[in-house]
Amino acid sequence: xISVRTLCKRHGDRSVLENVSAEVRKGETIxxxxxxxxxxxxxxxxxxxxxxxxxxxxxxxxxxxRPGMAGGDAKTLRQMxxxxxxxxxxxxxxxxxxxxxNITLAPRIVKRVETAKAEALALELLTKxxxxxxxxxxxxELSGGQQQRVAIARALAQEPDVxxxxxxxSALDPEMRDDVMEVIRDLAKGGMTxxxxxxxxxxxxxIASRVWVIDKGTIAEDGPPSQVVDDPQTPIAREFFAxxxxxxxx
Amino acid sequence: MTRGxxxxxATVIAAxxxxxxxxxxxxxxxxxxxxxxxxxxxADIQGGEPFVYENPDNRSExxxxxxxxxxxIARRLGVKARMVQYTWSNLVPSLERGDFxxxxxxxxxxxxxxxxxxxxxxYFVYAETLTVRAGDSSRSIFELAGKRVGTxxxxxxxxxxxxxxxxxxxxxxxxxxxxxxxxxxxxxxVLLDNIIADRYGCTQKTLYCVPxxxxxxxxxxxxxxGDADLKAAIDGALAAMRKDGxxxxxxxxxxxxxxxxxxxxAGPGVNRPEQSFxxxxxxxxxxxxxxxxxxxxxxxxxxxxxxxxxxxxxxYGGLPVRALARLYIEVFRGTPVLLQLFxxxxxxxxxxxxxxxxxxxxxxxxxxxxxxxEVYRGALLALPxxxxxxxxxxxxxxxxxxxxxxxxxxxxxxxxxxxxxFVSLLKDSSLVSVITVIELTKRMTIAAVDLRGWLxxxxxxxxxxxxxxxxxxxxxxxxxxxxxRDQRPHTx
Numbered sequence: 001x002i003s004v005r006t007l008c009k010r011h012g013d014r015s016v017l018e019n020v021s022a023e024v025r026k027g028e029t030i031x032x033x034x035x036x037x038x039x040x041x042x043x044x045x046x047x048x049x050x051x052x053x054x055x056x057x058x059x060x061x062x063x064x065x066r067p068g069m070a071g072g073d074a075k076t077l078r079q080m081x082x083x084x085x086x087x088x089x090x091x092x093x094x095x096x097x098x099x100x101x102n103i104t105l106a107p108r109i110v111k112r113v114e115t116a117k118a119e120a121l122a123l124e125l126l127t128k129x130x131x132x133x134x135x136x137x138x139x140x141e142l143s144g145g146q147q148q149r150v151a152i153a154r155a156l157a158q159e160p161d162v163x164x165x166x167x168x169x170s171a172l173d174p175e176m177r178d179d180v181m182e183v184i185r186d187l188a189k190g191g192m193t194x195x196x197x198x199x200x201x202x203x204x205x206x207i208a209s210r211v212w213v214i215d216k217g218t219i220a221e222d223g224p225p226s227q228v229v230d231d232p233q234t235p236i237a238r239e240f241f242a243x244x245x246x247x248x249x250x
Numbered sequence: 251m252t253r254g255x256x257x258x259x260a261t262v263i264a265a266x267x268x269x270x271x272x273x274x275x276x277x278x279x280x281x282x283x284x285x286x287x288x289x290x291x292x293a294d295i296q297g298g299e300p301f302v303y304e305n306p307d308n309r310s311e312x313x314x315x316x317x318x319x320x321x322x323i324a325r326r327l328g329v330k331a332r333m334v335q336y337t338w339s340n341l342v343p344s345l346e347r348g349d350f351x352x353x354x355x356x357x358x359x360x361x362x363x364x365x366x367x368x369x370x371x372x373y374f375v376y377a378e379t380l381t382v383r384a385g386d387s388s389r390s391i392f393e394l395a396g397k398r399v400g401t402x403x404x405x406x407x408x409x410x411x412x413x414x415x416x417x418x419x420x421x422x423x424x425x426x427x428x429x430x431x432x433x434x435x436x437x438x439x440v441l442l443d444n445i446i447a448d449r450y451g452c453t454q455k456t457l458y459c460v461p462x463x464x465x466x467x468x469x470x471x472x473x474x475x476g477d478a479d480l481k482a483a484i485d486g487a488l489a490a491m492r493k494d495g496x497x498x499x500x501x502x503x504x505x506x507x508x509x510x511x512x513x514x515x516a517g518p519g520v521n522r523p524e525q526s527f528x529x530x531x532x533x534x535x536x537x538x539x540x541x542x543x544x545x546x547x548x549x550x551x552x553x554x555x556x557x558x559x560x561x562x563x564x565x566y567g568g569l570p571v572r573a574l575a576r577l578y579i580e581v582f583r584g585t586p587v588l589l590q591l592f593x594x595x596x597x598x599x600x601x602x603x604x605x606x607x608x609x610x611x612x613x614x615x616x617x618x619x620x621x622x623x624e625v626y627r628g629a630l631l632a633l634p635x636x637x638x639x640x641x642x643x644x645x646x647x648x649x650x651x652x653x654x655x656x657x658x659x660x661x662x663x664x665x666x667x668x669x670x671x672f673v674s675l676l677k678d679s680s681l682v683s684v685i686t687v688i689e690l691t692k693r694m695t696i697a698a699v700d701l702r703g704w705l706x707x708x709x710x711x712x713x714x715x716x717x718x719x720x721x722x723x724x725x726x727x728x729x730x731x732x733x734x735r736d737q738r739p740h741t742x
Contacts, residue, residue, distance in 0.1 A: 140736030
C-alpha cells in the first residue's frame with residue numbers, strides 16, 4: 001500500500017528526513033512516535049505531498065511521488081489525495097460549513113458524487129463517529145473532540161485507501177481524547193490502513209500493528225509494539241521511552 | 251516685551267480677519283470700499299476665456315474683458331480692484347454672505363436674480379445661440395422636442411430649455427464639455443451664450459451655429475441688496491465708460507464688440523415661476539435617490555468580484571500577475587475618482603462612447619475595486635494556514651479551494667469593512683454629477699437654486715441618504731450575524 005524509498009528532505013542545511021525507507025501493507029496500523037522535531041509529521045506530510053522532498057520516492061495507493069512534482073503533476077496529486085485521507089492536529093474543519101457540509105464538500109466537488117448520495121454517506125459516517133445528531137451543527141458549536149470526529153468522517157467520506165493522522169489528540173483535553181481514540185481504534189479493527197503520529201503510548205501500544213520510533217530524520221526502530229515499546233533495542237528508542245516514563249512519573 | 255507680543259498677536263488676528271469676508275455693515279459696502287481703497291469681486295476662472303482667465307504667458311496674471319471693465323470701474327471710483335476665486339454656481343450666495351463686494355462673471359440679468367440682489371446696468375449684451383451638428387436640419391429650439399440639449403447649470407439658457415416641453419436639458423459645469431458631447435452624439439444641440447458658442451462650439455467643423463438669436467440678454471454686475479449707493483456708483487462709472495468709448499474699446503480688444511451692444515436695453519429675461527418644496531420636487535428627489543441607489547449598487551456589484559480577483563492575483567499570483575494587480579490598485583487608489591470619471595467619459599470618448607450612467611458605474615466600480623482588493627487581501631491572509639492544507643489534502647484544485655473554502659471565509663471577515671465601503675460609495679456617487687448624471691446631491695443643488703435656499707433641500711437630501719444607507723448597514727449587520735456566527739468578540 002505504501003512504499004517509501006530512501007526519502008531525503010532538507011530545510012536549508014539541516015536534514016529533516018535522512019534516507020527513510022519503509023513499507024506499509026494493506027490493513028496495517030502504524031503508530032509513529034518519537035521526540036518533537038524528529039521528523040514524524042514531516043514524513044507523514046511527505047506521504048500525501050503536502051510537503052515536497054529532495055530525493056527518494058514514495059509509492060502510495062497506486063501513485064508514485066517524486067521530488068519536484070509541480071503544476072504538470074497537479075492532477076496526479078489531486079487523484080492521489082482523494083485516495084489518501086488526512087486528519088490534522090488542529091482539525092481544520094471549514095468554519096463556514098455545517099458538519100454535514102464539511103463532509104460532503106469534497107465528494108461533491110472532487111468526485112462529483114450527487115448531493116443526495118453524498119449526504120447519505122455523510123450521515124452514515126456521522127453515525128459511525130457518534131455524531132448523527134450534530135449533522136447540522138457548525139464547527140464552533142462542537143467541542144474539540146466532536147470537531148476531530150467530524151474531521152475523521154470528512155477524511156473517510158472520500159473512501160480512501162489510506163488515512164494519515166497527524167497528532168489527532170494533541171490539541172484535545174484529556175477527557176475528549178478517548179472518544180477520538182475510540183473512533184480510530186474501530187477503524188483499525190475494520191481493517192483501514194492508517195499511519196498515526198501520536199504521543200499516546202498506551203494508545204500506540206493498543207492499536208498499532210507496528211510502531212515506528214522516529215528521531216533525527218530516521219526510523220530508529222520499527223517493529224510490533226510488544227517489541228518496540230516494551231523492549232526497545234536501539235539506544236535512541238530506549239532513551240525516548242525512558243524519558244517518557246520519567247516524565248510520566250513527574 | 252509682553253506688550254510687544256500682544257501687539258504681534260493682535261496684528262496676526264487682525265490680518266486673519268482681513269482675509270475673511272469683508273465685514274462691512276449692511277448697506278455700508280461703498281463706504282468700506284472707499285476706506286479700504288479696494289473693491290473685491292467674485293468670479294470663477296473656470297469660465298475661461300474671454301471672461302476672466304490666467305494669462306497664458308504669465309500664469310500669475312489674470313486677464314479678460316471683465317478684468318478690464320472692473321479695473322476701469324475701480325479706477326473711476328478711485329480704488330483698486332481685486333478678483334476673488336469662487337465656484338461659479340456659488341457666486342450669488344457667497345455675495346449675499348458678504349464674502350466679496352460684487353459679482354462679475356457672465357452673470358445674466360434674470361428677473362429671478364433681480365429679486366434676490368441688485369443688478370447693475372448691462373456691460374454686455376449677448377445672444378443665446380443654438381448649436382447643432384453640421385448636417386442637422388434643426389434651426390429652432392422648438393424643433394428639438396424629445397431631444398437632448400446641453401447647456402450650463404444656472405444659466406438663462408437653462409431656464410429657456412426648461413420652459414420648452416419635451417426638451418431634456420443636460421447640465422454641464424464647463425464650457426467645452428457641452429460641445430464635445432454634441433460632437434459625440436451624446437446630445438442633439440447646445441444652447442448657450444454666443445460668447446461661449448463662438449469660442450467653443452462654432453469653431454468646430456463638425457458643428458453648426460444657427461445664425462438667428464434664440465434670445466438676447468445682458469451681463470450685469472451683482473450687488474448686495476441695500477447697497478443702492480454702490481449700484482449708483484457702478485452704473486455711473488459704466489455710463490461714463492459707454493459715453494467716452496472705453497467700454498467699446500475694451501470689448502473691441504476682446505473681439506466682443508458687435509451690433510447688439512448698441513441696442514439700448516436687452517430684454518429683461520424670463521421669470522421662472524416661484525417654486526416651493528412641493529410634491530413634484532419631492533418626486534424629483536426620489537427619482538434622484540433611485541439613481542444614486544442604482545448607481546451605487548451596480549458599481550459595488552462590479553467592485554466586489556473585480557476586487558476579489560485582484561486580491562487573489564496579489565496573494566496567489568506569480569510575479570508578473572502580482573505586479574499588474576499592484577499597479578492597478580496603486581493607480582486607481584492613488585488618483586482622484588473625479589479624474590478617473592473625466593478620463594472615462596470625456597478622455598476616452600473617441601474610442602469608447604459610454605453613456606453617462608455607464609461611465610459613472612464603470613468609473614466608481616473600477617475605483618472601488620482597488621479598495622475592495624486590499625480588504626480581501628487582508629482577509630485572505632488572515633485565514634489559518636490549515637484551511638488551505640485541509641482543502642488540498644481532500645484533493646481540491648486551487649480553484650475549488652478558492653471558491654469553496656477561501657473566498658467564503660474571506661468575505662465573512664471582510665463584511666464590516668465592505669459595509670463601510672458601500673456607505674462610502676453611496677456618498678462618493680455624488681461625484682458623477684460632473685459627467686451630467688443627476689443624482690441625489692446634484693438634485694439638491696439644483697433645488698437649492700430654484701428654492702433660493704439650501705436648508706430644506708439639504709435636509710431632504712440628507713434624509714434620503716440616510717434612508718438609503720441605514721437599511722443597508724442594518725442588512726449587513728444581519729448578514730454578519732448569520733454568516734460569521736462563530737466570530738464573537740474576544741473577552742478583554
